[in-house]
Amino acid sequence: DIQMTQSPSSLSASVGDRVTITCRASQSISSYLNWYQQKPGKAPKLLIYAASSLQSGVPSRFSGSGSGTDFTLTISSLQPEDFATYYCQQSYSTLYSFGQGTKLEIK
Amino acid sequence: QVQLVESGGGLVKPGGSLRLSCAASGFTFSDYYMSWIRQAPGKGLEWVSYISSSGSTIYYADSVKGRFTISRDNAKNSLYLQMNSLRAEDTAVYYCARGNYGDHDAFDIWGQGTMVTVSS
Numbered sequence: 001d002i003q004m005t006q007s008p009s010s011l012s013a014s015v016g017d018r019v020t021i022t023c024r025a026s027q028s029i030s031s032y033l034n035w036y037q038q039k040p041g042k043a044p045k046l047l048i049y050a051a052s053s054l055q056s057g058v059p060s061r062f063s064g065s066g067s068g069t070d071f072t073l074t075i076s077s078l079q080p081e082d083f084a085t086y087y088c089q090q091s092y093s094t095l096y097s098f099g100q101g102t103k104l105e106i107k
Numbered sequence: 108q109v110q111l112v113e114s115g116g117g118l119v120k121p122g123g124s125l126r127l128s129c130a131a132s133g134f135t136f137s138d139y140y141m142s143w144i145r146q147a148p149g150k151g152l153e154w155v156s157y158i159s160s161s162g163s164t165i166y167y168a169d170s171v172k173g174r175f176t177i178s179r180d181n182a183k184n185s186l187y188l189q190m191n192s193l194r195a196e197d198t199a200v201y202y203c204a205r206g207n208y209g210d211h212d213a214f215d216i217w218g219q220g221t222m223v224t225v226s227s
Contacts, residue, residue: 032212034214099151
């Protein structure tokens with residue numbers, strides 16, 4: 001099975017900051033990597049698919065990059081509504097797996 | 108609008124069974140593969156099961172294989188998860204999600220979730 005590891009597990013930042021979250025796969029997954037945002041009590045929301053494609057309706061301050069085993073999600077200028085938990089997910093294997101999550105908190 | 112609505116969650120004793128349903132609307136259900144994903148209280152997301160658009164291809168996480176059965180009825184725009192031999196560690200919010208973007212299998216539409224609690 002493919003293991004996904006996110007870092008950091010939690011992060012404190014301020015409105016306007018540039019933030020980067022990293023996701024590492026235990027084996028190469030090409031560009032089969034998706035990112036989700038989840039707010040408390042809500043279902044996850046797709047942000048980025050295929051490593052770098054922005055989901056329709058998602059603000060352009062969100063971007064994704066990477067291929068192989070190392071990927072990043074970047075928020076260029078944090079907004080108050082961006083404080084949430086972020087998950088990566090591999091779709092290289094149909095035995096899908098998620099990272100453990102990164103909780104983004106207000107500093 | 109495009110929507111998924113889960114139902115069927117509740118409190119069940121260890122060893123018991125439960126059947127979850129997911130009603131789809133606003134899109135051509137039979138064109139999309141679907142998955143169940145769960146989230147234990149205070150924990151991260153765990154993929155549970157996948158079913159292809161026709162229902163001919165099915166996958167399960169090792170943690171539920173042999174106990175859970177995924178199915179769909181395209182005529183009723185519905186997805187199901189039959190859960191047997193339930194354990195305390197199956198306690199979670201269960202989401203159904205639509206798979207999209209071809210091979211990239213991104214979950215672009217999620218239901219609101221239904222809570223399953225396994226406890227004596």
